[in-house]
Amino acid sequence: MQYADVYVGYPIDGLFTYRIPDGLRVVPGIRVTAPLRSRTVTCFVARVHDDEPDGFKAKDIISAVDEEPIFDQRLIDLCVYVADNYISSTGEALAMALPSGRSPSKRFKNPFPESTPKSATLNDEQKSVYESVIDSSGKGGLMHLIFGVTGSGKTEVYIELAKQVIGQGRSVIFLVPEISLSSQVFERLHNVFGGDLIVYHSRLTANQRLYNWMRFYSGDAKIAVGTRSSVFLQAPSLGLIVIDEEHDGSYKENSTPRYNARRVAFRRSGEEKAMLVMGSATPSIESLYMAERGVFRLHSLKGRYGGSEMPSIEVVRVWGRRPENMLSAPLRLYTRKAIDEGRQAIFLLNRRGFAPFLICGDCGAVEECPNCSISLNVHSGGSLLCHYCGYTRKTPDACRACGSEKLERVGSGTQRVEETIREELMAPRVFRLDQDSASRKDTAYELLKKMKEGEVDILLGTQMVAKGFDFHNVTVVGVLLADIGMNLPDFRASERIFALLMQVAGRCGRGSAPGRVIIQTLNEEHALLRFLGRHDYEGFYRHELAARKALGYPPFSRLVRLLVRGKREERVEKQIAEVAAVMRRELSGVPGTAVLGPSKAPLSKIGGNFRHHVIIKAREMDPVRRAVRIARDGFAGGDSYLEIDIDPFDLM
C-alpha cells in the first residue's frame, strides 16, 4: 500500500498522510486533491512511501492535479525557511509560491513585435562593473549591489550578466517592482532573449502562470521576468537573481506569509550558489548599510549612459495648496521654454483625484469614509471616493453636519491641476497618468507611443511617472508639491520621498539637451531637500542612518508588528492588550528588545475593520519569533484576525 505525505495550504503545521488509490500516479512534487474534514482541498506532495500510518486511518487521495512534478525538495526547503521566518505554515508558503492553475495554458499574447536581437555595447564603467561582478562571484562573493545613478544603464549590465549565466546553461530570475510600468524593461529583455523569456505576474491568468512556471521549471525557458512572487520560480540550475529597483516597497508581500522577496532571494542565492545582483539609483538604507558592512559587494555607476549630464535641481518655495499656487514662476518659465523648443516636461503630483478634502466652510466638518478613518477624496465627475476601500458616493450639495452650502474642496490632486496646467500654461497637450487614468489596460503603451511621437507636451501624474520611463526629449521635471507624505507617522517616510524625488528627477535630461528639475515645497528648510539639490544620495544616507540609529530603527534593529483587526473595537482592544501582555511576559529580560504599545494603528479603521497594533523592536529575532508563536497560539480569533508582520515595510 502506497501513502503520500502532503502539505495543505492552511495554517496547519506539519504533514498529512493520505493513501494513494490503486492506479493513480502520485509522485513527489505534484499537487493532488484530498478530503480534509468535510472539504476537498489541494495538497502538495512532499514524499511517497509505504509505511502504514500509526494512530489514524489515512483517507484516500481523490485525484492528481499534475501529471509531472512542478516543484522539488528545494522549494519545500525554501518554504520551510519562509514559514519559520515569517511565521506561517509551510503549506501556506507553498500555496503562495506555486501557481494555482489546473491546466497549463499557452494562450498568452506577446504584446511586442518580434525583432532582431540588438547587442548593446557596454561603456567602460558598465564593463568594469560587469567584470567586477563576474570576478568576485568567481571567488564566492555572490551578493552584489549596483548603486547607479538614473540613466547610468544598469539594465545593460544585468543583460550582459544574464547572457553570461545562460551561456553556462543556468537560469536567470529578473525581478521588477510592477509589471505594467516596467514594460520597457520587459521589451528590452524580450528583444535580447526572445522565446527564452517568460513573464510571471498576477495579470496573467492562473493557467498562463502555470504554463510559464512549467517552462521555467523544465529549463525550456532560461530567463523569467516578473514581480515579487517570481522569486519562487524553480529552475534546473539557478545562476542569477536580479532585483531591479531593489529599494521598492512592492518586494514586500502584504498577506500571510508576509515575506520580502529581497530576503528570499538572498536565501536562495546562498542555498543554490546563484549570483544575486540588486540595483538602484536610490538603494534602501538597509541594503546600503549591508554593503558597507561587507554583506554585499558595492558597485557604482556614476556616469549617465550616452554621456548626458545630470539635471540641475532647483528648490522653489510655494505658498499654498491651491492649484494656482502649484505653478511657480520658474516652473512656468522653463516649461514654456521647453515646449516652445519642441521639448517635453514631466510634472509629479503625488496625489490622485481632484482634492483630498471636502470641508464645510461654516462648521469645519470633513467628509469621511464610513468604513475607514480617512477623509473622502473629491474626484471629478461629482463623486467622493475612499482611496483605501473604494467606497464612493455623490458629492453632497450641503454639509451633512450643519446644512451649510459653503463646501470647500481643499488641496489639489492630479485631476484638479490638470485643468490649471492646460489653461495657465496654454498647453493643451497634457497627458495624465495616475491610478484613475491607468485603469484602462493599454494606457502605458498609449503614453509611450504619444511621448515618442511628440504628441504630449506635459506628462502629469502621481508616482507612476517616476518609475522606469526612458524618454529622451524631456528637459523639465516639476515636482508640484514635494511635501506630500513628508509628515506621515512612519519611519521610512523620508527614505521613500527622497527616493521618489530622486527617481523623478532622473527622468529628464536623458537625451542630448540638459535637464532642469524644479522642486516646489512649502518648507525649503527640510534637510532632505538640501541633499536632493546636490544629487547627494550618499549625504542623505548618512543623515538618515544617524536618525535611524538615534531612534533604534532598522538597520539598527529588526521590527515586528502584531496587528489585530476586527469589526468590534472593544473586542479588538481587549485582544491586542492580551497579545501585548504575552509579548511583554515572554520577552521580559531579553536584552535589546522593546515592546511598544498597544496603540491604535495610524490608519485606525480600514474597510470597516478597527486596527490596533503592538510594535516590537529587537536585536535578536529568535526569542521574538518564539514569543509571537505563543501569542498566535493563544489568540482567540472569533471575528478578529491577528496579522503578523516580520520586518514590516511601513507601520501605517
Place this chain on the structure above:
DNA sequence: AGCACGCCGACT
C-alpha cells in the same frame, strides 16, 4: 482557515 463540539446567558 473552517468546521464541529460543548459550554453558559436571555428568550420564543
Place this chain on the structure above:
DNA sequence: GTCGGCGTGCTC
C-alpha cells in the same frame, strides 16, 4: 426548558 454566542480543538 432551548437558541446561539463564542472559546477550544482538530483536520490525515
